[in-house]
Amino acid sequence: MDRREIAALLAYLGRLDPRTIRTDQGEARDQLAQWHELLGDVPMATAHGWDARAAARQHIRISPYQILPADIARPWESYRRERLGRHTDPTPSVDPDDQAAWTAELVGTRRAVGTGSAQPAQYRAITSGRRDPELEARLREDGSCIPPAVRTTLAPYRPARAAREAAVSQGQPDALGVRCEWCLAQAGEPCRRRRIGPDDGARGTAPRATPHPSRLDLAAARQAQQHALA
Known part of the structure; x- marks a missing residue:
C-alpha cells in the first residue's frame, strides 16, 4: 500500500x-x-x-x-x-537452455501468485466423471487401453505378461491368475528363479518369462473347475 x-x-x-x-x-x-x-x-x-x-x-x-x-x-x-502451498510451478514458456530467463519466469509466476495478482496453478485431478463416448467405443474395440500395435511392440520388454496374454487369447489357463506354490509368487506376479552363487547359496531371484509347471497345472485345474460349475 x-x-x-x-x-x-x-x-x-x-x-x-x-x-x-x-x-x-x-x-x-x-x-x-x-x-x-x-x-x-x-x-x-x-x-x-x-x-x-x-x-x-x-x-x-x-x-x-x-x-x-x-x-x-x-x-x-x-x-x-x-x-503458494497450492501452487505447482507450470513449465516456463522460454527456452530451457536459457537458465536466467527460465528462473526469472518461475520467480515471476510465484511472485504473482503470492501477491494475489494471479491464481495458483494446480495439477488437474483425475475425476470420476463420464468417459468420452469415443474412448468407450475404442476400448470395446481393442479390449484394452493399450492398442494391439503398442502391445506387440512392448512384448519383448515384458515377456511374462506377453506370454500370459497369448495364453489367455488362445483359451489356455491363466497361470498368473493363481499363486505359485513353488516360488510363492503371488497372483498377478511372474514366477521367479533363484540365482545360485559359487558356494551353492541363493544370491537372489530373477523373474521367469514362463511360469513353473506346477503353477500351470494349478491354473488348469481351476479353469476346469470353473467350466464345470458353469
Missing part, C-alpha cells in the same frame, strides 16, 4: 475503532509513517480474495485490543502461504 492507501485504511479504522484516531497533527503523521513502513508491501486488496479492510474489520470484531499493523500483516502472510 502506498501512503494514500494507508491514510484511507487508517480513516476506515477510525470509523470502526475511535481509539486509532490521532487528533494531533504530529502524531497522525508519525502513525501514517509507521503503518506505511510496516505495511508498504501489503496490498490494499487483490482480485483473488484478499482485502486489508476485511482483515482489519475481523480483528476489531473479535479482539478487545486496539488494532496494530501486525494484525493485518499476519493474515496477509497466511494468505500468501496458503496460495
Whole structure:
C-alpha cells in the first residue's frame, strides 16, 4: 500500500475503532509513517480474495485490543502461504537452455501468485466423471487401453505378461491368475528363479518369462473347475 492507501485504511479504522484516531497533527503523521513502513508491501486488496479492510474489520470484531499493523500483516502472510502451498510451478514458456530467463519466469509466476495478482496453478485431478463416448467405443474395440500395435511392440520388454496374454487369447489357463506354490509368487506376479552363487547359496531371484509347471497345472485345474460349475 502506498501512503494514500494507508491514510484511507487508517480513516476506515477510525470509523470502526475511535481509539486509532490521532487528533494531533504530529502524531497522525508519525502513525501514517509507521503503518506505511510496516505495511508498504501489503496490498490494499487483490482480485483473488484478499482485502486489508476485511482483515482489519475481523480483528476489531473479535479482539478487545486496539488494532496494530501486525494484525493485518499476519493474515496477509497466511494468505500468501496458503496460495503458494497450492501452487505447482507450470513449465516456463522460454527456452530451457536459457537458465536466467527460465528462473526469472518461475520467480515471476510465484511472485504473482503470492501477491494475489494471479491464481495458483494446480495439477488437474483425475475425476470420476463420464468417459468420452469415443474412448468407450475404442476400448470395446481393442479390449484394452493399450492398442494391439503398442502391445506387440512392448512384448519383448515384458515377456511374462506377453506370454500370459497369448495364453489367455488362445483359451489356455491363466497361470498368473493363481499363486505359485513353488516360488510363492503371488497372483498377478511372474514366477521367479533363484540365482545360485559359487558356494551353492541363493544370491537372489530373477523373474521367469514362463511360469513353473506346477503353477500351470494349478491354473488348469481351476479353469476346469470353473467350466464345470458353469
